[in-house]
Amino acid sequence: MEFLTGFGLACLSLIFVLIARDFGRLTVAKVFLALLFAAGGFLLHPLVPSQYHWFTIDLQVMVPGLFWLLCQFAFTDRPKLKSVWAVMALYTALAPITARAFWDRDVVEGGIQFFGWTFGEWLEYPVILNGLWVIVSNWSNDLVESRRRLRVAMLVIVGFAVGSAVVSLNFRLAGEYTRAIIVSVSTFTVALLMLKGRTGALYGEAPEPKPPAELILQAEEELEPAFEGEKETVSDAVPDENTLQKEDEKKLHTVMAKGFYRTENLTLRMLAKEIGLPEYKTRTLINQTMGYRNFNDYINQLRISEAAQRLIEDPEVPILNISLDVGYRSISSFNRAFKDIMSLSPTSYRQETIQKN
Missing domain, CATH: 1.10.10.60 (Homeodomain-like)
Structure with a gap:
């Protein structure tokens, strides 16, 4: 298990360094970096001392919202940050973080339990699906050919990894091996794609559009x-x-x-x-x-x-x-x-x- 965890952490670190070095100035890159950091919390949670579990748990609940945000900035020229989906994505992260600051989930019941944790867990699934829909619906309109192929492959892999992580967490299936396998396989695949594509295709900038x-x-x-x-003049050349x-x-x-x-x-x-x-x-x-x-x-x-x-x-x-x-x-x-x-x-x-x- 230690080998898988170390391998997954190495892949996360490699992608983090590549993105930060080459594209750290871009908003989409900053969101991607935040998602990688949250994935690190998911991976390392079993190895962190119990008194610091609150930190890794808070990182984990941010994953669905960050994935949705990544899809918005990577696949749409005008991210819909003022929408019902944005509110849902924000709720999935803020509700459990706020509730944990005041109550113990294993003790409270009723409305606090539902609105603090359960409802947010339900919302995670449509938020992830909406992120995947953004990928699919905007793919054909992307005019940068290399970026179309690379970004779709990468974000679909990340999307399914995020979905698997959420399901494993919500159904209490996130054991040490489950976490290590999800992060290791997805990050290794993404690392290969980024190195093969030289990362530029993912965030390639186009010239300023003509009026x-x-x-x-x-x-x-x-x-x-x-x-x-x-x-017209005909030329044999x-x-x-x-x-x-x-x-x-x-x-x-x-x-x-x-x-x-x-x-x-x-x-x-x-x-x-x-x-x-x-x-x-x-x-x-x-x-x-x-x-x-x-x-x-x-x-x-x-x-x-x-x-x-x-x-x-x-x-x-x-x-x-x-x-x-x-x-x-x-x-x-x-x-x-x-x-x-x-x-x-x-x-x-x-x-x-x-x-x-």
């Missing part, structure tokens, strides 16, 4: 020669990689200038088919040439840019009509996307802009 107005203007300018009937990328970029801008981004339920696969490129090339094209890391963000920027313009130019047109015209299925999804990008609701934006002018 939506610039994207549309560039697309329209590149589309004009086609409307004017200009002839084999185009280099940079030339091919420019051509692919022109295809993308041309399609978007024609308003393809207004297509309802638009997916990366649909866009790739429209411009005649494989999905992975389309993904790389949007990421490397325009700086977007999420496909939905790219499409929303284009839609909201047009919507903002129409709100001012067509003040008599209902907001619902504009939202449907630019590709949204409902006014609620349009309002949410508009406020995320413009920091104002469509109604407030229209009123304030018109008043200024």
Whole structure:
């Protein structure tokens, strides 16, 4: 058992050092480090003197919430920190820590026992499942190919490890061997993945996204020669990689200038088919040439840019009509996307802009 515990601790330490050294400045890395520290508490609990068990127990109850937080920062560009799920994740950690400070769990009963410990244990399962859902639901929209493969593999492994740890704790199955096996296997696998991927793919930073107005203007300018009937020069020379990328970029801008981004339920696969490129090339094209890391963000920027313009130019047109015209299925999804990008609701934006002018 000592060998397994030592092995698991060594893997935890290796990952901790890699993340702290290379990505310690990033919020997602800090959350990951906190999760690793809490996992260390889970692993070492049986070896810690009983008078310090309160500390390792407090670390253990933080694991589900930290995992949920990691999924938010690693897989969404706008973490939902003001949501019911965030409250649930916070409750799973704060409730037992607060209750332990005032009462002994083995002595109290009734409401204190339920709200201090039992209810929080029940909430841990949906919190973990929601974290896994964030991984799955955002995977296809991630435009960084290497990061997609590595992050999904890593976080699914971590997710199932966290789930196994929670089940073993809540059902009093967390013996010394159980703890050592869960931590050793999961951390060893994650360490291999990180070393193989050189860790950069997990938190790779993309260039600053181009403003939506610039994207549309560039697309329209590149589309004009086609409307004017200009002839392209045919060359027998084999185009280099940079030339091919420019051509692919022109295809993308041309399609978007024609308003393809207004297509309802638009997916990366649909866009790739429209411009005649494989999905992975389309993904790389949007990421490397325009700086977007999420496909939905790219499409929303284009839609909201047009919507903002129409709100001012067509003040008599209902907001619902504009939202449907630019590709949204409902006014609620349009309002949410508009406020995320413009920091104002469509109604407030229209009123304030018109008043200024």
